[in-house]
Amino acid sequence: MNYKYTLVCLLLLLGLIYCTSSKKPINKQDLRKIELLLSKHKKYAFIDLYRKEIQQEEKKYHIKKCDSLFDLSSTELVQENCLFMDFYSEDHSSYIDQNYQSMINKWLKKDYPPSIPADNPNIKMTMTFKKALDFYESADLDKYIDSLRVVCHRKYKENKLESINCIN
Secondary structure, X not given: OHHHHHHHHHHHHHHHHHHHHOOOOOOHHHHHHHHHHHHHXXXXXXXXXXXXXXXXXXHHOOOOOOOOOOOOXXXXXXXXXXXXXXXXXXXXXXXXXXXXXXXXXXXXXXXXXXXXXXXXXXXXXXXXXXXXXXXXXXXXXXHHHHHHHHHHHHHHHOOOOHHHHHOO
């Protein structure tokens, strides 16, 4: 009888050891990389809003595009840091989702009129960069990045956070 009890305890102990040893240990350097990755997402969202705000202003004021500069900042962030790899895929609906788009659209709808009148009525003035900077520092964007943080940590624990390999 004593052997059965000892055997059951031993099996439970071995099972417990197996369960705890099969989890990936949390590496402080990887946690730093996750935070760096999230800061890249925050920068991307800032640039995305800024670019869309400029397009919105160009439509509003009927600015014709004969020659223009094309800012590749958001494209560079995506390519250099593998931002699409973990968050723009079918297994993570939140970045392609309504949450991101509704956050961007909410900020695009905000009115930021210039406080200084123009001397020349033909000059169209905007507060595009101010709006984008306020968005970058907003609780809306922080809340969104926190939702990505949950996904990052879950994927990290499952050994599925591939973009961590792109962060130095």
